[in-house]
Amino acid sequence: MAKEIERKFLVDELPAFITSQYHGIDILQGYITNDTSGRQVRIRRKGGKYYLTVKDRGLLEREEVEIELSEAQFHALWPLTEARNLHKKRFEVPHGTFTIEVDVFEDKLCGLVMAEVEFTSVQQSQQLDVPSWFGKEVTEDLHYTNSHLASSQQVPDVRL
Amino acid sequence: MAKEIERKFLVDELPAFITSQYHGIDILQGYITNDTSGRQVRIRRKGGKYYLTVKDRGLLEREEVEIELSEAQFHALWPLTEARNLHKKRFEVPHGTFTIEVDVFEDKLCGLVMAEVEFTSVQQSQQLDVPSWFGKEVTEDLHYTNSHLASSQQVPDVRL
Numbered sequence: 001m002a003k004e005i006e007r008k009f010l011v012d013e014l015p016a017f018i019t020s021q022y023h024g025i026d027i028l029q030g031y032i033t034n035d036t037s038g039r040q041v042r043i044r045r046k047g048g049k050y051y052l053t054v055k056d057r058g059l060l061e062r063e064e065v066e067i068e069l070s071e072a073q074f075h076a077l078w079p080l081t082e083a084r085n086l087h088k089k090r091f092e093v094p095h096g097t098f099t100i101e102v103d104v105f106e107d108k109l110c111g112l113v114m115a116e117v118e119f120t121s122v123q124q125s126q127q128l129d130v131p132s133w134f135g136k137e138v139t140e141d142l143h144y145t146n147s148h149l150a151s152s153q154q155v156p157d158v159r160l
Numbered sequence: 161m162a163k164e165i166e167r168k169f170l171v172d173e174l175p176a177f178i179t180s181q182y183h184g185i186d187i188l189q190g191y192i193t194n195d196t197s198g199r200q201v202r203i204r205r206k207g208g209k210y211y212l213t214v215k216d217r218g219l220l221e222r223e224e225v226e227i228e229l230s231e232a233q234f235h236a237l238w239p240l241t242e243a244r245n246l247h248k249k250r251f252e253v254p255h256g257t258f259t260i261e262v263d264v265f266e267d268k269l270c271g272l273v274m275a276e277v278e279f280t281s282v283q284q285s286q287q288l289d290v291p292s293w294f295g296k297e298v299t300e301d302l303h304y305t306n307s308h309l310a311s312s313q314q315v316p317d318v319r320l
Contacts, residue, residue: 032214033193033201039240041193041201052212054192054240065240067233076227080199080214 004055004064004118007125008144010135011102011113018102024089027103030081031147040147043069043077046090050074086150096129105149112155114144164215164224164278167285168304170295171262171273178262184249187263190241191307200307203229203237206250210234246310256289265309272315274304 029044038057044050050069069077078085086109091102098117105112115134119125138144143156189204198217204210210229229237238245246269251262258277265272275294279285298304303316 033199039193054237065236067236069233073227073229076225077214080225 005120005122005125006116006118007128007137007139008114008116009130009137009139010144011115011133012135013133014102014104014113015133018091018093022091022093024091024104027088027090028085029088029146029150030078030085031150032077032080032084034084034147042147043074043081045074052077081150084147084150086146095131098128100131105155108153109149109155112149114138165280165282165285166276166278167288167297167299168274168276169290169297169299170304171275171293172295173293174262174264174273175293178251178253182251182253184251184264187248187250188245189248189306189310190238190245191310192237192240192244194244194307202307203234203241205234212237241310244307244310246306255291258288260291265315268313269309269315272309274298 025047027044027046029042032041032043034040040053040055042053042055044053050071050073051066052069052073053064053066056063087106088109089104089106091104093100093102095117098119101116101118103114103116105114115131117125117128119128142148149156185207187204187206189202192201192203194200200215202213202215204213210231210233211226212229212233213224213226216223247266248269249264249266251264253260253262255277258279261276261278263274263276265274275291277285277288279288302308309316
């Protein structure tokens with residue numbers, strides 16, 4: 001299993017350089033299950049490829065296994081994600097030795113922008129030089145997990 | 161989604177004609193998740209083919225979606241079923257217009273034999289002519305669901 005360590009921030013105002021300099025990748029993703037044990041099964045279309053990903057419990061740190069799906073496999077499973085899916089554009093922005101993934105949500109979550117950075121260790125995650133355009137950190141806030149957002153009908157209220 | 165309606169019985173003594181007249185198909189199956197909402201994700205190797213199946217809540221009646229997996233996809237996902245998998249041989253025995261699936265469990269569940277019959281309606285399920293070699297009906301007994309058995313270390317105590 002690969003280990004995923006990431007920090008996540010709200011972005012109140014998307015800097016113009018991101019959409020002008022980078023190409024957004026279209027992502028459609030939905031959740032087949034959200035287990036009590038914290039195990040999630042997600043399917044995703046990213047660009048022209050399809051994936052099934054199983055993630056284990058944890059917010060900052062998670063284990064995951066991913067396989068590529070065929071288009072037919074993806075379409076057979078997609079109806080299972082009804083009311084548990086979302087649509088976003090992802091911009092991958094270099095930042096020193098890291099890559100910032102900027103997710104601009106669409107449709108029912110229009111207006112929400114989040115930035116995520118992945119790390120190889122918890123220690124490294126604490127050494128992030130946080131860009132000035134990052135807003136509130138929401139790494140530990142369950143409202144901003146993609147699986148929770150997928151089941152939401154609107155952008156979470158930041159004051160909560 | 162396909163609807164699955166089935167009744168399930170214990171078999172105390174496996175009739176000799178079954179193993180002499182029918183060829184058992186080797187089945188290895190494991191569970192990736194067992195959701196609180198009752199949604200299960202199962203992967204299975206049956207004969208030489210591989211499947212991923214998502215089943216919704218319900219004992220007698222369940223909805224399911226199944227896709228075929230490649231061998232590589234199956235093997236990537238299999239470690240996720242650790243301590244939630246089982247091995248059995250299945251014999252498909254014609255019985256009037258029905259097919260009886262006789263599952264002879266192996267390894268940790270050695271000694272357990274169950275017979276299942278699938279129906280197209282709940283009404284039809286009540287018209288089954290129950291063979292004399294069928295034992296106790298366990299359709300509604302959670303101990304005998306395959307997902308529960310997969311997590312068990314031994315055959316359930318029938319007196320429970």
